[in-house]
Amino acid sequence: MQVNNSTFVPSEQLNPNDTVSLEKTPITVAYGDGIGPEIMAATLRVLEAAGARIAAEEIQIGEKVYLAGHSSGIAPESWNSLRRTKVFLKAPITTPAGGGFKSLNVTIRKTLGLYANVRPCVSYAPFIATKHPKMDLVIVRENEEDLYAGIEHRQTDEVFQCLKLITRPGCEKIVRYAFEYARSHSRKKVTCMTKSNIMKMTDGLFLKVFDEIKQEYPELSSEHYIIDIGAARLATQPERFDVIVTPNLYGDILSDIAAEMTGSVGLAGSANIGEHVAMFEAIHGSAPDIAGKGIANPSGLLLAAVMMLVHIRQASVASKIHNAFLKTLEDGLFTAELHSSRSTGKALNTLQFADAVIERLGRLPTNFTPLHYANPASASATTQALYVRKALARKQMVGVDVFVHSADCSPEFLAGRLSTLATPELTLQMITNRGVKVWPQGFPETFCTDHWRCRFIAHTKEYIVTHQDIIALLSRITQGGVDVIKTENLCTFDGEQGFALGQGQ
Numbered sequence: 001m002q003v004n005n006s007t008f009v010p011s012e013q014l015n016p017n018d019t020v021s022l023e024k025t026p027i028t029v030a031y032g033d034g035i036g037p038e039i040m041a042a043t044l045r046v047l048e049a050a051g052a053r054i055a056a057e058e059i060q061i062g063e064k065v066y067l068a069g070h071s072s073g074i075a076p077e078s079w080n081s082l083r084r085t086k087v088f089l090k091a092p093i094t095t096p097a098g099g100g101f102k103s104l105n106v107t108i109r110k111t112l113g114l115y116a117n118v119r120p121c122v123s124y125a126p127f128i129a130t131k132h133p134k135m136d137l138v139i140v141r142e143n144e145e146d147l148y149a150g151i152e153h154r155q156t157d158e159v160f161q162c163l164k165l166i167t168r169p170g171c172e173k174i175v176r177y178a179f180e181y182a183r184s185h186s187r188k189k190v191t192c193m194t195k196s197n198i199m200k201m202t203d204g205l206f207l208k209v210f211d212e213i214k215q216e217y218p219e220l221s222s223e224h225y226i227i228d229i230g231a232a233r234l235a236t237q238p239e240r241f242d243v244i245v246t247p248n249l250y251g252d253i254l255s256d257i258a259a260e261m262t263g264s265v266g267l268a269g270s271a272n273i274g275e276h277v278a279m280f281e282a283i284h285g286s287a288p289d290i291a292g293k294g295i296a297n298p299s300g301l302l303l304a305a306v307m308m309l310v311h312i313r314q315a316s317v318a319s320k321i322h323n324a325f326l327k328t329l330e331d332g333l334f335t336a337e338l339h340s341s342r343s344t345g346k347a348l349n350t351l352q353f354a355d356a357v358i359e360r361l362g363r364l365p366t367n368f369t370p371l372h373y374a375n376p377a378s379a380s381a382t383t384q385a386l387y388v389r390k391a392l393a394r395k396q397m398v399g400v401d402v403f404v405h406s407a408d409c410s411p412e413f414l415a416g417r418l419s420t421l422a423t424p425e426l427t428l429q430m431i432t433n434r435g436v437k438v439w440p441q442g443f444p445e446t447f448c449t450d451h452w453r454c455r456f457i458a459h460t461k462e463y464i465v466t467h468q469d470i471i472a473l474l475s476r477i478t479q480g481g482v483d484v485i486k487t488e489n490l491c492t493f494d495g496e497q498g499f500a501l502g503q504g505q
């Protein structure tokens, strides 16, 4: 029985120059909501018993802070602690239902630039029942971009929009992180998952960057899956995967599925890594259904704390705790949600589970392979830049998409109206509805809503459109009584088209 935990580094890779400081490392701790205080107390108890050299500063986050009037869920002064310690051990929080509250998790990740969300998902068979006993993979999820930019608007009576933002530096950072992670953790393969066949520009960029960066890691195999079949394969044959790198939304969904497949969402920890700060948390939420009962599984937060200890260069303490945790599982000791006929005695409560781990500190698992973490190489040892800003491209405007709100109108009627309002510089080229071309030569079967994208193109191929041309066009259109929602400039970058065609164009 082998557990090749994702953060495991073989002992022969231990850097002999790593020095162990006996000073306590300041960390920021938040107890969170729901089961948060229970699993944090259990986790800190294990850390203390194992001899972790940490000085914890507590901050308040979550429901109480939201309800006290901070709509971000964190008081302004708490940022000072995070910026000072640069290490955050965080219990889950409850996001109040209803409007007006933004997710604090997303706020923290984005404000502190925590671009990589690293989620190891490992099976503990035969001690924890799972259909996938050979699962041992790490999901490296992009953590700041994609639909999580949170830029949403209601544009018409019928249409709501969420912008999907993918940047080249963002792709380079996460893809390079995934390859560096695979290399430094003795992994063999990096799999990229995107929907680049549909979102050719955004997901297409992610894949393009993956294809560029993989060339620098010839010793690692690499592959790409379209996310739908990739997710299906992950759910049925997880043993095929090693390190998976993927944009934010796909990674969020995949990692919960993968964690649940190992037996319980309560088992997985995660690291949120930035260039300056790192945050460690369980992947599950505040579990209000079992809060206050003292029965929650602290393993997710405990394993997140193990990742934190490696990060702050206390690898030997991390190994001691992780081995004791594995031994606890081998001894058949579980919290209620994992307890079964194969377990030993009664289900343990949260603190009893922590105490069972504490009793086993210093012992090694006999079925699972014992873990020996290595302190990470110091930052100065890393020569590879996470991203390289490219020289500015030659950008030329060739047209404009004008988005229009109009109920109860046909494409032909709208086209007739806009054609008469167009300026000599810009010609109406097409109209789409929800991205599908409906003029010219649309299909009567196409369902239309009240939101139209009207593409105006320079009247000749050579003409370079100016902002003044667009302002003149908008003046005429709006004076003609058309309700303009917004515009998107159509540009080329070094001659390459920077916009997608309409569906059916």
Ligand code: NAD
Pocket: 035, 091, 092, 093, 094, 095, 096, 105, 265, 266, 281, 282, 283, 284, 285, 286, 287, 288, 289, 290, 295, 296, 297, 298, 299, 300, 337
């Ligand atoms: P959840 O993860 O809290 O709970 C899902 C299910 O898993 C529940 O049945 C719960 O009892 C169980 N579960 C979760 N953790 C467990 C543990 N450690 N031990 C035993 N069982 C466990 O998801 P949810 O119910 O969708 O969300 C509850 C709240 O948590 C929401 O307000 C949500 O916004 C928030 N949330 C926070 C975070 C975070 O802070 N990182 C992450 C996800 C959800």
